[in-house]
Amino acid sequence: MSDKPKKLIEKGKRLDGRKVDELRPIKMEAGVLKRADGSCYMELGGNKVIAAVYGPRAVHPRHLQEATQVIIRYRYDMASFSVEDRKRPGPDRRSVEISKVSREAIEPSIIKEYFPRSTIDIFVEILQADAGTRTVGINAASVALADAGIPMRGLVSSCAVGKVDGQIVLDLTGEEDNYGEADMPIAMTQDGKITLLQMDGHLTKEEFALAIELAKQGCKAIYEVQRNALVAKYKGGSYV
Amino acid sequence: MSDKPKKLIEKGKRLDGRKVDELRPIKMEAGVLKRADGSCYMELGGNKVIAAVYGPRAVHPRHLQEATQVIIRYRYDMASFSVEDRKRPGPDRRSVEISKVSREAIEPSIIKEYFPRSTIDIFVEILQADAGTRTVGINAASVALADAGIPMRGLVSSCAVGKVDGQIVLDLTGEEDNYGEADMPIAMTQDGKITLLQMDGHLTKEEFALAIELAKQGCKAIYEVQRNALVAKYKGGSYV
Amino acid sequence: MSDKPKKLIEKGKRLDGRKVDELRPIKMEAGVLKRADGSCYMELGGNKVIAAVYGPRAVHPRHLQEATQVIIRYRYDMASFSVEDRKRPGPDRRSVEISKVSREAIEPSIIKEYFPRSTIDIFVEILQADAGTRTVGINAASVALADAGIPMRGLVSSCAVGKVDGQIVLDLTGEEDNYGEADMPIAMTQDGKITLLQMDGHLTKEEFALAIELAKQGCKAIYEVQRNALVAKYKGGSYV
């Protein structure tokens, strides 16, 4: 880890030139994999993430089935080369927790009663990581679900907000996350209900109120990108 | 490990002031947990142990069921902070062996034909360890089974005997176990049949005969404590 | 590892005195274990290997069964003391791969349609290793299958060929494998069809053609030994 820079925000500009309420550059494409029932690739700044959906499909063994609704499974995984120091392949405690909260963020948008005794599997692979991977994964997963034709109440959009150099900012970089005062990933449905909320660090109640308003804006912008990716799927498009 | 003290027994008194045929102070209480079907807390000297019983309950998957009798499972586990150097949570070879011999010590007292196709689970957690944990676990487990209303032929009582400074003694401390010449945990039914017998170290046949007589006395004293704990359950009581 | 000797072949003789097309001394005995349905012990130079076959037997759980044919399982395992530096017991990546290619080498010789919904288990234990263990395992496994009375189209025979000091040689020792230029284990059926083929190192196409002809000779010689071991089973014999 390099040393902390003196200032992360100077004259309203962040180290990468963004304003405090600005997202990093985004790239998103649906339908990038052939075998998966639905898929989506997303870049957000240095993050490169791919999501795939399989299902609904039958559950084995049978005693794991649920009689009245589909079971959602979600696996968040980081590629070994996605981070500075090689990560051992496979799940660790961090990815187990992220898989859980990501599933809980996505699940309310799925109409689960349509497919009893079945499962929908969501796989998110982080190819390159640069802070905010779980939010990128949730965005890509939501589009992949739509791409797979899963009946949904709407898309889920996600972004992180936080506190850096005393200011509330949108979409933290790795550096801002490491040296900032708070990090808060959020996800919400199209109609503004919160499905993911985590926070580490310190915020006053007033700062929290500001932060959550900023997150709303961020998620709205993300939602437009998600919509466009689904529209673009029917016109072709390129990824990476 | 500190150095060996010169003498472990001086003028018939052991380092903690006990006589050779004396048990350490005991505290025992039944019914200390709400969720478990039966439970018991026991202290013996520095040992602090809690046992819980669940069952009889159905076995899944079905091919593990036994058609004519209940299956007994027993899990002895040491809390990470129960010993001087932190123990990694989870089973190791020692706890696997102790779980096996403890189950075999308890099982003969249970009337297994009453609950075919079912299982009774016994969980023993060592919260603090001070030599003799397996015997404390067996004593607490037997009371927890009774507390759960499992039909039994009687209680199983257990204690350790050993050889220290050339003498046969009852209920070894950690120090006596480390620097002594032999350690022999024993369990027996109310009518004096042996259900647990292990020995490490060296004993002549004559010493063994002495030791087993001393163990009989010890188990008898333990049995009284077990009985009282079950009686006290119906009058209330406090633990720890 | 000791240093590379100057020459591995001098005047047509190898370090252990063999000619380039000569196998190491072989010992083979069928039916050496009581519990197994079939078994075979084989020595090839310093290799000491035992193979056991169980089955056909029922598959549990049922959803793993195959409706029209038997499932073959093959487990190649090295004893911890079979190599210079103690090997941790249990499978590693090397043994997983060898188990796979060995199964695939053996499976074509078994008439699998005879036993639907069943499994045949082949266990190979390397007691002492000296280069070529997988080929010795395949030879012993094939005899063990015959010893178990499994219906087969014929035996599978296996040996390694390679390139050492620029020459194509049969049945490499550990030293020749370490310092040689190529190693190629092969297995074939009685009628000369290849069921195992692996190669590491460098061979020209011409060398490859030579090597495979030499392998044919080697397998033919091995086949005679296998046949004799099965014949000898009905006359008694000694192993190790």
Add this chain to the structure above:
Amino acid sequence: MSDDIIAEIRRDYIYNLAKKGERVDGRAFDEYRQIEVETRLIDRAEGSAKVKIGNTQVLVGIKIQPGEPFPDTPDQGAIITNVELAPLASPSFEPGPPDESATELARVVDRGVRESGAIDLAKLCIEKGENIWMVFIDVYVLDHDGNLMDASALGAIAALLNAELPNERYELGKDAPLPIDDLPVAVTAAEINGEIMLDPSLDEELIASTQLTVITSKDGSLAGMQKSGVGMLTFDQIHHIIDIASKKAKEIREKYLETS
């Protein structure tokens, strides 16, 4: 099958009560069950605490030993938090590696201590780049009747408060208390049928659509949050939870942590 019917009846019953502003055990929506905190129970541990919230019971032991620092923080001690859902605590806990709930629980307790700055990690450095104190927080759940999050977090900070650095054992001077800078307290709320209730019992947890844990610092600021469980929360609900949670955290801190 009959399990499902009982579950449905229980759900209806609690839902109907909630509409009337009531709870199964008669508590107010912002009322905790009885809390008990006992400390220094385990002599072998450098610190310990047993917390009961109603029938829920957790035992926390702190072990402290020297170790190597992480490469990216050569001058800071380390906190390692682990939660064991001991199978004696609930019929639904199985022996084995931690499942996702135990993992989440451990990570939220861990962040509640670490990210809130409760412990001054710089003071846990023995020799920069070489030797630091590793503080193991091991939570053993003994009886599970709901709200393990608050019980575990309270047990962790209570145990840390009475923990001693074992300097003597390693010939580093006299034993000394852990350098505690803050007393973060976790308060969990459940959403049931549109209503918000603090300290959900197990019955309530099973039917809650989602829960939100809010960790508050001594100075009243938010030191951590975790939404847990499928289900959604409105902005208003979140602001309401934060409001009552920070009040309740102050009460708990004063009553159980600042007296010891």
Add this chain to the structure above:
Amino acid sequence: MSDDIIAEIRRDYIYNLAKKGERVDGRAFDEYRQIEVETRLIDRAEGSAKVKIGNTQVLVGIKIQPGEPFPDTPDQGAIITNVELAPLASPSFEPGPPDESATELARVVDRGVRESGAIDLAKLCIEKGENIWMVFIDVYVLDHDGNLMDASALGAIAALLNAELPNERYELGKDAPLPIDDLPVAVTAAEINGEIMLDPSLDEELIASTQLTVITSKDGSLAGMQKSGVGMLTFDQIHHIIDIASKKAKEIREKYLETS
């Protein structure tokens, strides 16, 4: 059940085509699907490449870090190859430890690089017996439509070709390219109903009786072979495969590796 019937119909269809010298997707027996190689996609990795062969897609990342040498090769660097059959790549891949196919795949790719002498391991020694470069080749299969072996092997060598030793990060001088001595290329053939076809698609793999992978060096010599799958090959078939595989390897090497 109906799966079996579809499988049988597909098998018959491909078998009948093979008799007529044809393949499902219209290719000649010795023709590959379209190959695409993209490099330097992952900034965090010391080298990377994405390879597509038809719909099959693998991403290979190279990580390089200092480590201790193996006791028996104190003056040589180490190559550690790993293949992740990511569950997003196929409905039949499950999360969990590598199965025997992933293990075989990793080991053949590994030997194809190591035993062929593609990397000069002696130049990866930093300090004899103390410190060497460890080169991790991690293959992530993203989309599985057959012939993972050739895609993975091609991705590995393509990623190694653009990998840099991170000398600066460890204060060992300037970054430098990996010392690559050879460009081994794997070509896989499937045997179907007596016919030999290169680059089997997934449909073809599922009904092939066996496959043979041939790895060829720049100088045309054989640098590795692996028969995979139950089934037998005649001597003639093997010689034929080696013949066409070495020609095809040359084409692939020239087109995708020697231009970069």
Add this chain to the structure above:
Amino acid sequence: MSDDIIAEIRRDYIYNLAKKGERVDGRAFDEYRQIEVETRLIDRAEGSAKVKIGNTQVLVGIKIQPGEPFPDTPDQGAIITNVELAPLASPSFEPGPPDESATELARVVDRGVRESGAIDLAKLCIEKGENIWMVFIDVYVLDHDGNLMDASALGAIAALLNAELPNERYELGKDAPLPIDDLPVAVTAAEINGEIMLDPSLDEELIASTQLTVITSKDGSLAGMQKSGVGMLTFDQIHHIIDIASKKAKEIREKYLETS
């Protein structure tokens, strides 16, 4: 189902024989099956022995290598005992980590060697606190027809007796035999229908209510005991077992260990 019936018939048959003082294979109650001990079979191992008791067959290999001492015994060598119930030995053995029976077996063999003082561990210290000899006793069960305990324990001590410290390999002088101080021998008895029988065969083990293993030292003292299996023993039965076991252990020691 029919398995159960056969098991019941076998049980009745053996029970009835026992009443008449007889055993299935015609042995007396205190008689062993034929014992064979072969040593030095595995050149790669520092010591080895194969023991047959009837059809039961175990192979024990000793590997010795330098290593770090345990913190609490800085001047003593280490013994690590492992038992592999190799799946070739019995239809009921599965590949995988050791189950509770294998674990118990390994631990009893281990204590039989360690706690009996058979090896002078102080002489296995190379440099105090730094370097010691680690002695790995690996027992591979090849054919299981009952009484693995006695076969494994006998194999362990027989293999240790011919093991050599590989001093030359590590440039520590000349190879030397292990410092063996005692020759503990395990004798196992089964209780069947009130009768006590030594060396139970597999058939007898399956219906025995419990077993007791008694380990005896050269000087006739008891050096270890382990009751194994559900079931109870009276005091009289225990004294009787100790009596006949110590006699039998002396015979076995003289015949198979003191001649080599």
